[in-house]
Amino acid sequence: MADLKKHYRTCNLCEAMCGIEITYEGTEIKSIKGDPKDPLSEGHICPKAVALQDIYHDPDRLKTPIKKSENGKWEPISWEAAFQEIGTKIRSIQQEFGKNAVGSYLGNPNAHNFGNGVFLPLYLRALGTYNRYSSASADQLPHHVASNFMFGHGMIVPIPDIDRTDFMIIIGGNPMVSNGSMMTAPNVSKRLKRIQQRGGKIVVVDPRRTETARKADEHIFIRPERDALLLLGLIKTIQSKGLVNLRHLESDLIGFEKLEEITKDFSVKEIAPIVGISVGKIEDLAIRFANAPSAVCYSRMGASTQTFGGLCQWLTNVLNIITGNFDRAGGAMFTQPAFDLLKITNKKGKKDSYGRFRSRVRNLPYYNSEFPVATLADEILTEGEGQIKAMICIAGNPVLSSPNGERLAEAFDELDFMVSVDIYLNETSRHADIILPAATGLEIPHYDIFFNALSVKNTVKYSTPLFGKKENQKYDWEIVRKLISVITDQPESEMTPEQFLDSMLQTGIYADKGLSLKMLKENPHGIDLGALQPCLISRLQTNDDKIQLAPQLFVDDLERLKSTFFSGKKSENEFPFQMIGRRLLRSHNTWMHNAYRLVKGRNECTLILNPKDAEALQIQNGETVKVTSKVGSIEIETQVSDEIMEGVVSIPQGWGHGRKGVKMKIAQEHAGISINDLTDHERIDELTGNAAFNGVGVRVESII
Ligand SMILES: Nc1nc2c(c(=O)[nH]1)N[C@H]1C(S)=C(S)[C@@H](COP(=O)(O)OP(=O)(O)OC[C@H]3O[C@@H](n4cnc5c(=O)[nH]c(N)nc54)[C@H](O)[C@@H]3O)O[C@H]1N2
Ligand SMILES: Nc1nc2c(c(=O)[nH]1)N[C@H]1C(S)=C(S)[C@@H](COP(=O)(O)OP(=O)(O)OC[C@H]3O[C@@H](n4cnc5c(=O)[nH]c(N)nc54)[C@H](O)[C@@H]3O)O[C@H]1N2
Ligand code: SF4
Ligand SMILES: [Mo]
Numbered sequence: 001m002a003d004l005k006k007h008y009r010t011c012n013l014c015e016a017m018c019g020i021e022i023t024y025e026g027t028e029i030k031s032i033k034g035d036p037k038d039p040l041s042e043g044h045i046c047p048k049a050v051a052l053q054d055i056y057h058d059p060d061r062l063k064t065p066i067k068k069s070e071n072g073k074w075e076p077i078s079w080e081a082a083f084q085e086i087g088t089k090i091r092s093i094q095q096e097f098g099k100n101a102v103g104s105y106l107g108n109p110n111a112h113n114f115g116n117g118v119f120l121p122l123y124l125r126a127l128g129t130y131n132r133y134s135s136a137s138a139d140q141l142p143h144h145v146a147s148n149f150m151f152g153h154g155m156i157v158p159i160p161d162i163d164r165t166d167f168m169i170i171i172g173g174n175p176m177v178s179n180g181s182m183m184t185a186p187n188v189s190k191r192l193k194r195i196q197q198r199g200g201k202i203v204v205v206d207p208r209r210t211e212t213a214r215k216a217d218e219h220i221f222i223r224p225e226r227d228a229l230l231l232l233g234l235i236k237t238i239q240s241k242g243l244v245n246l247r248h249l250e251s252d253l254i255g256f257e258k259l260e261e262i263t264k265d266f267s268v269k270e271i272a273p274i275v276g277i278s279v280g281k282i283e284d285l286a287i288r289f290a291n292a293p294s295a296v297c298y299s300r301m302g303a304s305t306q307t308f309g310g311l312c313q314w315l316t317n318v319l320n321i322i323t324g325n326f327d328r329a330g331g332a333m334f335t336q337p338a339f340d341l342l343k344i345t346n347k348k349g350k351k352d353s354y355g356r357f358r359s360r361v362r363n364l365p366y367y368n369s370e371f372p373v374a375t376l377a378d379e380i381l382t383e384g385e386g387q388i389k390a391m392i393c394i395a396g397n398p399v400l401s402s403p404n405g406e407r408l409a410e411a412f413d414e415l416d417f418m419v420s421v422d423i424y425l426n427e428t429s430r431h432a433d434i435i436l437p438a439a440t441g442l443e444i445p446h447y448d449i450f451f452n453a454l455s456v457k458n459t460v461k462y463s464t465p466l467f468g469k470k471e472n473q474k475y476d477w478e479i480v481r482k483l484i485s486v487i488t489d490q491p492e493s494e495m496t497p498e499q500f501l502d503s504m505l506q507t508g509i510y511a512d513k514g515l516s517l518k519m520l521k522e523n524p525h526g527i528d529l530g531a532l533q534p535c536l537i538s539r540l541q542t543n544d545d546k547i548q549l550a551p552q553l554f555v556d557d558l559e560r561l562k563s564t565f566f567s568g569k570k571s572e573n574e575f576p577f578q579m580i581g582r583r584l585l586r587s588h589n590t591w592m593h594n595a596y597r598l599v600k601g602r603n604e605c606t607l608i609l610n611p612k613d614a615e616a617l618q619i620q621n622g623e624t625v626k627v628t629s630k631v632g633s634i635e636i637e638t639q640v641s642d643e644i645m646e647g648v649v650s651i652p653q654g655w656g657h658g659r660k661g662v663k664m665k666i667a668q669e670h671a672g673i674s675i676n677d678l679t680d681h682e683r684i685d686e687l688t689g690n691a692a693f694n695g696v697g698v699r700v701e702s703i704i
Pocket of ligand 3: 014048186
């Protein structure tokens with residue numbers, strides 16, 4: 001027992017930033033538990049953090065670079081030779097075909113990687129291509145575009161003040177499983193319970209009676225992709241019942257009259273039958289929301305990754321603003337992080353990046369210096385000037401994560417050259433010529449640049465590595481820093497992420513508290529910087545310093561909503577079901593299925609189907625069925641349950657490890673199917689370019 005040691009750090013797997021306490025002896029981990037002294041997570045942990053030890057010990061995890069030889073076999077290669085070859089190939093492709101011939105894809109773990117947070121902007125600049133893509137356009141892009149147009153910067157993101165609110169509407173989010181998103185709120189369960197303990201109410205709007213809906217006071221079923229209409233119905237009721245209350249923001253916003261004008265075109269009576277919620281219920285919800293001492297509407301994945309994602313996020317903000325629940329305790333609030341991205345990326349007075357370019361093949365908008373991932377395969381497969389000939393994919397698995405992933409897999413095979421910076425030989429990296437594996441998880445230092453900016457509380461914490469990397473391993477940022485050097489053929493920079501962090505802390509808004517890297521190292525449980533404070537006006541980056549309540553781009557998009565739902569057009573019956581996604585507590589996007597403790601037990605990669613639909617199709621619970629969409633077909637086990645509404649089916653995201661050439665033994669044994677073999681790359685939110693995963697038309701057939 002004498003040698004047992006404890007290590008404290010932040011779990012960097014998801015957005016919740018839980019503090020964890022690891023008991024270990026040598027390199028053997030005895031336990032991973034929640035750290036009760038972490039000021040944000042207060043001891044909470046989920047099953048995924050326990051699997052950090054499996055990633056550390058995983059024999060399938062890559063530790064040194066590998067290269068695909070002529071016969072398709074993977075061979076080890078030294079770091080030096082790998083970088084040299086990458087530099088030569090990328091430079092020669094860019095010389096021959098132009099800078100844009102090299103594409104870049106950045107996946108989700110980059111957002112959870114301190115070093116890459118610092119170095120990726122420099123890498124993108126060095127690459128000089130406008131063919132940049134990331135998982136953001138398969139996720140939260142609509143939030144950023146709404147923030148950009150309403151508040152002047154995509155990272156001024158409203159965060160639900162879950163710890164003080166009296167009334168919370170959750171649209172298309174399942175934080176009981178996902179642990180919160182665009183709302184860093186570890187231990188959602190406790191936070192939701194506290195709302196109820198102080199007499200508050202929670203209402204969940206979702207086509208599925210989710211784990212969160214079961215904890216709520218009320219669950220309202222809604223057909224996929226109707227949320228923007230519901231939000232308009234709520235706004236309309238608030239206006240017509242004289243419940244608008246702009247409170248302290250009255251003189252800080254413009255567009256109020258325009259909003260009144262727009263909503264004239266909509267009536268709750270017309271909206272009700274389309275969303276499948278009665279007039280009385282919509283009005284009642286609006287009135288309760290407006291009359292609550294404080295209230296917040298939070299809408300997430302289900303309301304973002306759909307064809308009206310942009311409208312949903314805009315209207316969610318509008319609802320919060322016109323009920324006086326914006327930038328006020330208990331409503332939607334704004335963070336003041338110690339490492340403040342807004343400070344280094346001030347957009348005021350600068351030309352807006354939205355639509356600065358249009359994508360070559362499909363004319364989709366550029367935003368935040370990238371194009372939507374839904375069009376990445378088009379840009380590789382379509383010949384002509386500007387065609388992508390080479391790809392660098394960093395910590396991403398778009399073959400499983402992007403719409404019509406199989407088409408992207410085919411596109412990757414057409415490339416002249418591809419590099420993956422990844423910890424596994426998986427569904428995407430198997431297409432690469434060279435894989436550069438980074439140290440990860442317990443081996444890396446961590447400071448959360450992004451999720452402190454999206455947190456329900458201002459806190460700050462730096463984690464040192466538990467085990468440190470081995471001599472031949474590299475951190476992601478070391479790989480990226482070296483890539484910058486070989487791509488530009490310039491000497492490598494000597495800057496480290498820690499130096500940058502330290503200077504940001506010492507010049508940030510908490511400088512007067514003496515914040516520095518040294519201070520963080522002395523406080524391994526983290527430091528509490530207090531509850532969110534009203535601060536929006538000081539953080540706004542719009543040119544006129546006002547909140548834009550009705551940006552023209554969004555107003556114009558209402559026409560698309562109207563023509564979709566009010567034109568009287570009947571949809572064809574070839575694909576009668578609407579498919580939606582789901583997240584599982586013991587599964588994390590596409591890449592944690594190689595941890596046995598997370599995949600053991602009953603198969604969870606199932607199709608949930610309503611009993612009435614199952615009966616009509618004569619399908620039994622547990623039977624394997626065929627599901628077909630416009631782009632593909634899969635076979636999957638059914639789970640018949642009335643938790644899903646009639647006409648809607650749900651499949652988890654992140655699975656499909658049965659592809660050839662993957663080297664992840666446990667994941668392959670628990671392969672599941674990829675929902676993105678069914679989702680359609682042409683289905684996007686036209687306003688933002690975000691992938692529309694939810695609401696895809698499918699057909700379900702018995703195969704016995
Ligand atoms: N149908 C459908 N599709 C979806 C979603 C959905 O709900 N439904 N969700 C979407 C969302 S929200 C997201 S965020 C995207 C995610 O999309 P991606 O980011 O493309 O996918 P991930 O599964 O996060 O892939 C992460 C990759 O990084 C590797 N990796 C893990 N840790 C490290 C590390 O420390 N360093 C390096 N270099 N590599 C590492 C993993 O092996 C894996 O290959 O998927 C989207 N796709
Ligand atoms: N365990 C676990 N946790 C995770 C992840 C994971 O893979 N596993 N991934 C992480 C990532 S990258 C992210 S972005 C977050 C996402 O976190 P959340 O936003 O909470 O995402 P989901 O759990 O996918 O919840 C989306 C909900 O929207 C519903 N929905 C689908 N379509 C519609 C619709 O049209 N309208 C409405 N109103 N609802 C709809 C679905 O039924 C589902 O309940 O989770 C993070 N946390
Ligand atoms: S909720 Fe997220 S941050 Fe917290 S322990 Fe689980 S994976 Fe880690
Ligand atoms: Mo995500």
